[in-house]
Amino acid sequence: MSRTTVLVVDDIASTREDIKRLLYFEGDISIVGEASNGEEAIRMAEDLKPDVVLMDINLPGIDGIAASELIANQTPDTAIVIISIQGEPEYLRKAMAAGARDYLVKPFSCNDLAETIRRVNNIYRMRPARTGMQPAGENQPDRVNPAGKIMVIFSSKGGTGKTTLSCNLAVCLAQTGKNVSLVDLSLQGGDVAVMLNLAPKATIAELVQEEDLLEYSLVNTYLAPHMSGLKVLPAPLRPEKAEVVKAGHIEEILTQLKSNYDFVVVDTYPLFNDLNLSALEMADEVLLTFTRDLPSVKHAKIDLDIMENLNLSQKVKLILNRSTQDYGIKISDLEKSLNASPSVILPNDEKTVLSSINKGHPFVLTHTNSRIAQNIKDFAAKMELPVTSNALEAVGAKKSLIGRIFSL
Ligand SMILES: Nc1ncnc2c1ncn2[C@@H]1O[C@H](COP(=O)(O)OP(=O)(O)OP(=O)(O)O)[C@@H](O)[C@H]1O
Numbered sequence: 430m431s432r433t434t435v436l437v438v439d440d441i442a443s444t445r446e447d448i449k450r451l452l453y454f455e456g457d458i459s460i461v462g463e464a465s466n467g468e469e470a471i472r473m474a475e476d477l478k479p480d481v482v483l484m485d486i487n488l489p490g491i492d493g494i495a496a497s498e499l500i501a502n503q504t505p506d507t508a509i510v511i512i513s514i515q516g517e518p519e520y521l522r523k524a525m526a527a528g529a530r531d532y533l534v535k536p537f538s539c540n541d542l543a544e545t546i547r548r549v550n551n552i553y554r555m556r557p558a559r560t561g562m563q564p565a566g567e568n569q570p571d572r573v574n575p576a577g578k579i580m581v582i583f584s585s586k587g588g589t590g591k592t593t594l595s596c597n598l599a600v601c602l603a604q605t606g607k608n609v610s611l612v613d614l615s616l617q618g619g620d621v622a623v624m625l626n627l628a629p630k631a632t633i634a635e636l637v638q639e640e641d642l643l644e645y646s647l648v649n650t651y652l653a654p655h656m657s658g659l660k661v662l663p664a665p666l667r668p669e670k671a672e673v674v675k676a677g678h679i680e681e682i683l684t685q686l687k688s689n690y691d692f693v694v695v696d697t698y699p700l701f702n703d704l705n706l707s708a709l710e711m712a713d714e715v716l717l718t719f720t721r722d723l724p725s726v727k728h729a730k731i732d733l734d735i736m737e738n739l740n741l742s743q744k745v746k747l748i749l750n751r752s753t754q755d756y757g758i759k760i761s762d763l764e765k766s767l768n769a770s771p772s773v774i775l776p777n778d779e780k781t782v783l784s785s786i787n788k789g790h791p792f793v794l795t796h797t798n799s800r801i802a803q804n805i806k807d808f809a810a811k812m813e814l815p816v817t818s819n820a821l822e823a824v825g826a827k828k829s830l831i832g833r834i835f836s837l
């Protein structure tokens with residue numbers, strides 16, 4: 430078995446020693462070098478060509494961000510993992526945009542460290558053309574064949590876990606090396622940027638005010654990079670700005686993203702409005718979230734009914750969230766009432782979910798062994814790209830869904 434080679438970069442000798450100690454018993458990981466500043470790190474990365482570089486941000490001379498950028502360009506087969514202290518979100522974002530693949534917040538456990546090294550290394554080994562990879566944040570060339578899959582996370586009921594699922598699913602897909610974008614259509618105060626610890630300057634509201642939305646390179650400049658590789662189109666920063674976004678914009682943006690990403694995940698607002706309906710119409714898959722309580726089941730039933738009347742039901746998958754909250758409704762009764770079984774069942778796990786939301790670190794990255802993270806990973810692993818492009822056909826054969834809803 431070949432060992433994963435690691436270069437440790439940190440200016441504090443005791444931190445490097447701690448990392449060595451943490452990895453001492455990991456038989457599949459081997460530390461091949463240590464550097465105490467950016468220049469040394471760049472030189473050693475070029476000489477040693479390690480699988481993974483563990484990179485501190487605050488270094489004397491060339492800092493960890495600039496060093497990451499140089500290493501990502503010079504040695505594209507090396508995966509960079511940033512090791513940072515709490516309270517450096519802005520730097521973490523910059524490091525990710527500079528080409529870092531993952532991050533660890535100090536202090537981290539032996540398990541977190543070894544798992545992160547294995548994960549980024551596995552992703553890099555899986556990639557067929559790593560040398561063609563660009564650092565996140567740079568323009569990607571337009572793809573010739575639109576083949577992406579649009580996944581809309583929806584429920585007409587608030588608080589069923591749409592944003593939690595959207596963020597974690599999108600990050601999870603991005604972690605497997607797929608090109609993934611996430612659109613926050615919860616326009617009146619969407620939480621995606623907060624959950625992913627992004628501080629975007631531009632959002633969908635500014636994008637739609639651009640003249641030529643059909644330019645992919647333009648859309649791309651509005652996407653905020655997350656360190657998982659995911660690209661995020663954030664919701665407007667102020668609710669009053671939401672009004673400028675119209676259903677036609679959603680179609681144009683999703684068409685662009687579908688042509689350029691393997692997966693386009695769309696988080697929605699709990700309402701059957703024309704914006705959500707545009708997204709639902711373009712969706713290849715609709716993930717309908719609900720929880721184990723009567724109001725939520727009632728909403729899910731109505732949502733399924735409306736989807737059926739709109740000929741969308743073949744796209745719908747049910748996601749039962751917080752399934753372990755047993756307040757007297759049996760899962761078998763839910764299934765009977767909805768006449769369908771959930772495709773995914775997620776447990777109730779307040780500790781994991783809330784601490785992940787509050788820190789802005791998706792739990793699929795930070796609590797990889799939790800059941801909820803595992804369930805989302807299993808679901809993501811089974812996800813396939815569509816063979817044909819439904820959404821583009823849907824745009825061609827467009828008929829207003831909002832009109833159809835009211836004429837039911
Ligand atoms: N599986 C879970 N276990 C525990 N808590 C959860 C779980 N899923 C979601 N939550 C909690 O439920 C709340 C609502 O979640 P979330 O914001 O993802 O729902 P939403 O459907 O996006 O809400 P909205 O309709 O307001 O946009 C959050 O506080 C989150 O912490």
Ligand SMILES: [Mg+2]
Nearest residue numbers: 591592615620
């Ligand atoms: Mg939400």
